[in-house]
Amino acid sequence: MLKVLAACGNGMGSSLIIKMKIEKVLKDMGLDCEVHHASVGQAKSDARNFDLVLVSHMLVNEFSNVGKAKIIGLINLLSEQEIRDKVEAALKS
Structure with missing residues (x-):
């Protein structure tokens, strides 16, 4: 199972919104996460x-010093296409 963390500098409310977008994208990708x-x-x-x-x-x-975690930087935190593209690239590398 893929473990994913959504983080936002604006606080827990905005990271919850981002989390929901990520869940939708990963579900559409068929990933167990x-x-x-x-x-x-x-x-x-x-x-x-x-x-x-x-x-x-x-x-x-x-x-820094995040072990195996891959850090993905998003320009538009709510863009499902950007999330999909960058997660696919991270999983391939």
Whole structure:
């Protein structure tokens, strides 16, 4: 099962909205996954427990020492197409 974390600098409410978008995209892709959400502060300490972490492209540099986690920076956090494209690319690499 793919473990995914959605993080947003604006707080838990906005990361919940992003989480719902990610869940929809991953379900449409047929992936077995578990999606969580957190503030960036919390996500920085929890990232190592996930396979993918999706954040604003402006926050990617906030994440270091995240073990196996792949950090995906999104320009438009609500774009299902961008989420799909970047998740596919991350899973291929």
